Amino acid sequence: MEYRKLGKTELEMSLLGLGGFHLLEIELSTVKTIVKRYVDAGGNYFETARSYGNGNSERKLSKALPKSGIILATKTGNRSFEGSREELLASLKDLNRDHVDILFLHAVTDNDHWEQIISTNGALNTLEWAKREGLVRYAGITSHGYGGTLLRALNEYSFDLFMTQFNYYDRFNFPEIEFKVLPYAISNMIGAISMKPLADGYLWRSTYNAFRYVKTLPVSCIVSGINSVEQLEMDLEALKSPAMKSHEIEELFSTAPELGDYVCRQCMKCLPCPEKINIPAFFLAEGRYDRQMLDGRILNASDYALRDRLAHWFGSEPQARREYYSLNPSVDNCTDCGECLKRCPYGIDVPRKLRLAKAKIEEGFIV
Numbered sequence: 001m002e003y004r005k006l007g008k009t010e011l012e013m014s015l016l017g018l019g020g021f022h023l024l025e026i027e028l029s030t031v032k033t034i035v036k037r038y039v040d041a042g043g044n045y046f047e048t049a050r051s052y053g054n055g056n057s058e059r060k061l062s063k064a065l066p067k068s069g070i071i072l073a074t075k076t077g078n079r080s081f082e083g084s085r086e087e088l089l090a091s092l093k094d095l096n097r098d099h100v101d102i103l104f105l106h107a108v109t110d111n112d113h114w115e116q117i118i119s120t121n122g123a124l125n126t127l128e129w130a131k132r133e134g135l136v137r138y139a140g141i142t143s144h145g146y147g148g149t150l151l152r153a154l155n156e157y158s159f160d161l162f163m164t165q166f167n168y169y170d171r172f173n174f175p176e177i178e179f180k181v182l183p184y185a186i187s188n189m190i191g192a193i194s195m196k197p198l199a200d201g202y203l204w205r206s207t208y209n210a211f212r213y214v215k216t217l218p219v220s221c222i223v224s225g226i227n228s229v230e231q232l233e234m235d236l237e238a239l240k241s242p243a244m245k246s247h248e249i250e251e252l253f254s255t256a257p258e259l260g261d262y263v264c265r266q267c268m269k270c271l272p273c274p275e276k277i278n279i280p281a282f283f284l285a286e287g288r289y290d291r292q293m294l295d296g297r298i299l300n301a302s303d304y305a306l307r308d309r310l311a312h313w314f315g316s317e318p319q320a321r322r323e324y325y326s327l328n329p330s331v332d333n334c335t336d337c338g339e340c341l342k343r344c345p346y347g348i349d350v351p352r353k354l355r356l357a358k359a360k361i362e363e364g365f366i367v
């Protein structure tokens with residue numbers, strides 16, 4: 001197992017972290033087997049959250065975790081001081097610990113959440129109080145999807161670490177995570193933890209490449225939701241492989257079946273549009289809206305069910321609408337001239353995709 005230092009903390013994290021959400025789906029005996037195999041393989045990072053089954057994940061983990069030698073994190077999604085303090089105390093009780101290493105403010109995805117957190121009676125007070133009382137060693141924040149609020153929060157409070165999605169699929173829907181949030185964190189010694197290396201399971205056919213891609217990034221730990229020993233072994237095996245070289249990343253972006261001829265790689269080669277339509281910006285808005293999951297031509301029922309479930313998982317639709325309606329000229333100016341079709345290296349049917357983006361964001365479904 002490879003270990004990486006977490007920001008300016010004293011923590012050395014195993015590269016593979018064990019996510020607590022999917023432990024809800026399996027029996028305690030299987031949880032114990034997974035935890036034992038993970039620790040035997042050198043794993044040391046466990047994370048859970050109060051909201052995972054209203055404490056059920058924490059109660060299950062407490063029965064399976066070693067007493068020492070691990071790094072343990074939980075999360076509170078309550079935005080008030082009183083509410084988040086109560087959640088932390090309940091978490092400690094259910095985890096059967098006198099402290100946790102990390103407390104995350106959970107799923108801070110828009111500015112309203114952040115403004116509640118930093119208000120006079122907000123949850124930021126709980127982080128400060130819990131650190132003073134020795135209940136928590138390090139303060140973290142998590143976010144899903146659009147990274148604008150996360151970047152603002154890291155600017156406005158001295159968090160020790162953050163956790164959000166990093167994978168080769170959502171990289172094209174939320175590029176600010178890799179290109180703004182991560183560089184800001186690294187230059188300020190804020191620890192970065194990756195979650196969703198398989199894009200919530202969407203990249204399940206490509207585990208090897210998915211882990212190799214995230215391993216290439218300067219993150220301290222890759223948290224994976226694991227609900228079987230077989231899955232754990234697959235993740236461990238994938239992480240033994242070397243990080244990707246730049247030419248391998250380019251090849252992945254060209255050939256990954258999940259990106260195919262639908263997901264916009266934001267390469268800008270279709271520009272300039274004769275009608276001055278900012279094509280990549282419309283597709284970025286579509287990425288925020290439904291992660292470019294629904295392409296109107298899915299042929300396999302189980303694939304459709306998976307995409308349908310994951311498309312709106314992150315709740316970044318308000319950001320999608322803000323971006324979409326700020327663009328001028330609108331997609332209605334497309335004349336189907338076909339210039340962009342000749343230029344897109346990934347074979348994307350740009351005029352059709354513009355029509356789908358409009359239908360999804362304006363009508364709420366594909367028409």
Ligand code: SF4
Binds near residue numbers: 263269279345348350
């Ligand atoms: S050329 Fe294709 S992949 Fe590149 S920005 Fe335009 S539509 Fe997206």
